[in-house]
Amino acid sequence: MASAPGELLAPTTVTAHGLLLRPLTEADEPEVALAMDDPGVLRWAVGRNVAATPLPLRARTWLAPRLTGWATGTAAFALTDAEDGAFLGYLGLRDVQRIPDQAVAGYWVTPAARGRAVAARALDAAATWAFRRPSEGGLGLHRIVLDHALDNIGSCRAATRAGFAEEGVMRESFLEPDGSRRDSHLHARLATDPSPDLGTW
Template sequence: MTSPTLTPCTLTAGDLLLRPLVEADEAAVTEAMADAGILRWAAGRVVADAAPADRGRVWLTARLTAWSSGTAAFAITDADGGGFLGYLGLRDIQRVPDQAVAAYWVAPAARGRAVAARALDAAASWAFRPAAEGGLALHRIGLDHALSNEGSCRVATRAGFRVEGTLRESFVDPAGLRHDSHLHARLATDPGGRPRRG
């Protein structure tokens, strides 16, 4: 199945705004890519191998056109002032019928506010809505994270993504180390997992 072309949209989640990424996000993304956790767990090898000054551009370039190739790539920002807080993406949309894969990260200064969990919940709720209501009509959204990345596990659980099992040695970090990963998923038929703050 080919990846759909998506119409970029904006979502709200309380005091958060999820909007398509723009070139002006590069400085904030570059700053976030200096965080060891983001670089290890969420940036990918190509970004990690780039010079530190280039990491934001390398990461962002692939996502600026992502909507046209079936990935909903959102900047997570403050709704009132637009401050950049992190990233939430739904990729591989419809690669398997009615499914997608979620990924996220939050800049260090925005942690402790349940930003990623609230953004993930908002994106999942949107993606599960019927197309006639502006959604993607998905049935299942999965995600996985290295077991050592406990913060990501808390995000997934708070957003209603149940643990389904362990993927042995499925995650390879930029240093080449293999990690077991938790597999989480949320279905359109699951009770709405409302994230808790804190």
């Protein structure tokens, strides 16, 4: 049986496409802190409250709710290299089952890991896992959605490459750290969609 809204999720690791997706830990704080100093991560991925937090506290502020996310309906993964364990970014599936059989994906990649299709590979790995039946270790989801500001071309490219089809434009749904609003693309992938061809990296 699929989990109910807000139900505790079993912390899980997923290995695919040269990546290891694992639960975040407190030991990830130094790597998260480096990422939180990147203008792209701050603009697109962390929200106004975290972006406004002083740099020495920013990583801890962002990390704290994700360390407990598995207990509150968010599968919060550190993205790491499957061979050497290098920290490459973050992917979360939040609001699991808030709408039956659905979740919302969010992600970011460290500056050093960009240009290697990390986000697309991670999205496919997480979606493939989440679409599996609970009896097979998955979440039993049918639909995963994500959205990104129209200006965030890299995020759009990663979503499309991972099989998340564009479904429309969400007017003024993205709030910049400076308070300005942007339209967003809505993407979704269904359990019944064909698996994407990620090619090589």
